[in-house]
Amino acid sequence: MRSRGTDLDESDVRVRPRRGGSRPRTKQRPAYAGAVEGFVTGVNRGRYDVLAEGRAVIAVTARELGRGGVVVGDRVRLVGDLSGARDTLARIVSVAERETLLRRSSEDTGGVERALVANADQLVVVTALADPEPRTRMVDRCLVAAFDAGMDTLLCLTKSDLAPAEPFLAGYDPLDVPAVVTQRTESQIVGLDGEGGLRELLAGRISVLMGHSGVGKSTLVNALVPHAQRAVGHVNAVTGRGRHTSTSAVALALPGGGWVIDTPGVRSLGLGHVDVADVIAAFPDLAEITTACPRGCTHLAGAPGCALDVALARPADPRLAARVESLRRLLSSRLGEDEPARRPEGTA
Numbered sequence: 001m002r003s004r005g006t007d008l009d010e011s012d013v014r015v016r017p018r019r020g021g022s023r024p025r026t027k028q029r030p031a032y033a034g035a036v037e038g039f040v041t042g043v044n045r046g047r048y049d050v051l052a053e054g055r056a057v058i059a060v061t062a063r064e065l066g067r068g069g070v071v072v073g074d075r076v077r078l079v080g081d082l083s084g085a086r087d088t089l090a091r092i093v094s095v096a097e098r099e100t101l102l103r104r105s106s107e108d109t110g111g112v113e114r115a116l117v118a119n120a121d122q123l124v125v126v127t128a129l130a131d132p133e134p135r136t137r138m139v140d141r142c143l144v145a146a147f148d149a150g151m152d153t154l155l156c157l158t159k160s161d162l163a164p165a166e167p168f169l170a171g172y173d174p175l176d177v178p179a180v181v182t183q184r185t186e187s188q189i190v191g192l193d194g195e196g197g198l199r200e201l202l203a204g205r206i207s208v209l210m211g212h213s214g215v216g217k218s219t220l221v222n223a224l225v226p227h228a229q230r231a232v233g234h235v236n237a238v239t240g241r242g243r244h245t246s247t248s249a250v251a252l253a254l255p256g257g258g259w260v261i262d263t264p265g266v267r268s269l270g271l272g273h274v275d276v277a278d279v280i281a282a283f284p285d286l287a288e289i290t291t292a293c294p295r296g297c298t299h300l301a302g303a304p305g306c307a308l309d310v311a312l313a314r315p316a317d318p319r320l321a322a323r324v325e326s327l328r329r330l331l332s333s334r335l336g337e338d339e340p341a342r343r344p345e346g347t348a
């Protein structure tokens with residue numbers, strides 16, 4: 001897996017250039033003797049929820065780590081009071097190198113980039129088949145963010161009692177994105193248990209759940225994680241939208257091992273940071289074709305000299321055309337925001 005993001009280790013923090021000297025750094029740097037490892041499960045106004053030595057600890061960060069340097073999913077080292085007792089604080093002194101990093105930009109054209117979740121290996125895009133209507137463009141954009149982050153993807157289609165999944169799934173078949181379909185009944189959630197069910201697909205992994213408000217994400221999380229008590233909202237009958245009852249990303253331990261990281265209902269996901277090559281790398285057959293493209297090729301339909309067009313012009317694998325078309329849909333979803341921002345419910 002690709003490595004990204006902070007590659008601080010314990011000995012990198014607290015090291016300041018020696019005044020008047022530029023002696024090369026040696027291994028004998030100040031280290032935090034006795035620092036213990038922890039896993040960041042939540043971030044709230046500069047305070048971090050960390051699981052360390054089996055206890056839930058609240059921590060702040062060492063000044064050297066800067067603002068926003070630690071996100072949910074980070075593996076950190078901690079010093080200070082690790083008792084987890086009320087009114088005690090530990091201190092995060094280093095952040096381990098990240099295996100993946102899910103990010104968003106403030107805009108599609110660049111803008112401020114923000115780390116969202118570290119070290120997750122799977123992005124689960126949760127979409128209702130109806131109420132609210134599925135939004136392909138937003139799903140595509142979530143997939144692009146996942147591929148950029150080096151994460152696997154999974155589509156979770158909820159509310160199959162309201163609409164069939166097949167028409168929606170047909171659009172993703174060429175991309176080979178796996179999918180699971182769920183439906184809540186009075187007594188259970190169909191698609192959760194058993195072979196190929198959501199529980200199995202999440203087992204032992206660190207999965208980020210992302211989806212619009214009202215798609216039924218909290219309903220799933222509550223079923224997956226006993227005692228999660230994620231607030232379940234109501235979809236407004238007029239707007240078809242939920243109420244953003246979840247407010248910040250939080251990592252919840254799955255009973256059988258693994259984590260789900262529940263994120264607040266996404267409104268927009270700026271993709272200005274995304275490198276096209278990272279997205280294409282998720283499709284090795286197409287990536288190979290694009291090695292023949294001119295430098296800086298956008299790989300969109302009609303891009304001058306794009307090797308994908310050349311490949312399409314030859315009689316080839318009948319699936320290729322569908323794959324190229326779907327990849328191009330993903331790539332063009334990067335351009336322009338998801339939808340014009342709508343006012344949150346209840347505001348004038």
Ligand SMILES: Nc1nc2c(ncn2[C@@H]2O[C@H](COP(=O)(O)OP(=O)(O)OP(=O)(O)O)[C@@H](O)[C@H]2O)c(=O)[nH]1
Pocket residue numbers: 158159160161162182183184185211212213214215216217218219220231232233234235242243244245246264265
């Ligand atoms: N018909 C139907 N309704 C469902 C299903 N799953 C959840 N719902 C309902 O959809 C509404 C929204 O569910 P939530 O679980 O709160 O959705 P959410 O995505 O977490 O929304 P936020 O908390 O606003 O982020 C609730 O009224 C649920 O009872 C389903 O499979 N079928």
